[in-house]
Amino acid sequence: MTNIRSLFATRLYQSTLGPFDAAELRASCYSIAEDDDAGNEWCEANDFPGYTSYASLTDLPWRFPIFQAVVDQLDKHVAAFAEDLEFDLDDRKLVLEDIWINILPEGGIHTSHIHPHSVISGTTYVKMPEGASALKLEDPRAQMMMASPSRKKDAREELKQFVYVKPSVGDVLLWESWLRHEVPMNMSEDDRISVSFNYKWE
Template sequence: MALKSLFVTRVYEASLAEERGFPGFNRELEDACRMLALEDAAGRAWCREHGYAGYTSYASLDDLPQRASVFGQLKTRLDRHARAYAEALQLDLGAGRLRLDSLWVNLLKSGGSHTGHIHPHSVLSGTVYVAVPPGASALKLEDPRLPLMMAAPPRRADADEDQKAFVYLAPQPGTVLMWESWLRHEVPANRAKAERISISFNYAWR
């Protein structure tokens, strides 16, 4: 008997914490995220209007790498990881290349969550984690075949990770996670007493 693994979903994981000077860089990132949360009145208004428990710059700011040098430094690091991920996925980019299309900050308060979604206009999406207090939410990833399994029984509780319908990845400060943008994902309720701080991003093919 032979089993073939076909149409595999590959999720990229790396850590900025392994890089030289990470503690200072991460503190600067956290300070910049908190500064935006204080100064971005439009972003705070959007969060109130849409019931976001905390702050996100998603709908208000689209120039973070130009706004603060630490975000520009982060972009340089993320570009390197995006190239490595694209190579691992064996993407044929032709004459184009992957470009950072958007970068936004998330400060999720205790009890806050982010419901399941995809990023339909991008190729690669991901998140780098800045502050992950005890009890902070993991990233929940959903098997993309799930909507097609109309009559399938559930997986066993002890099923291998690559056979589960949902996988939870628990990041640490500095963790970089990337996935193809069609992969549905969510952030369950934050059980930490402190804010969970992350920076999310999209790469488009141009």
């Protein structure tokens, strides 16, 4: 009798963030980007296309109440995902470590990376114009497939080397922080805006 099973699953959580004012969040992102001199200087010095507050601001929920409303919703989603992952948190909890804005203009990319020292990472989507890039997720076993042939184009999703997820405005995506991911080039003439975050075990 033949038995073939899938082992060592990589989970991806996708849901609607919850009730929030999308227009207010979008306006707040632009307002912060306009006033964040340190962030803009960092982006220029590091050849980061567009704007990110990752290296400059750590208090978005304090600055704008809309971000606190977002965090309140994220806390619920992260708790649900942690339960799905069957984490034994040992009477501790996952708490927000940092949250930041990403504004990618036409031609902007965010190269492949992971989020070290965090447990769960994710993004919620504020502005996704037609042609804006999806999120590209990489099979974490890729470096061990040294002599493997490529997969068929119509291979099952769990067997693909890369999976592209095209979220909508208001979606939240969560994954374990070790999962390598990237944002391919924004082919839209308009900005792609997202808010990313990390949760740690405390």
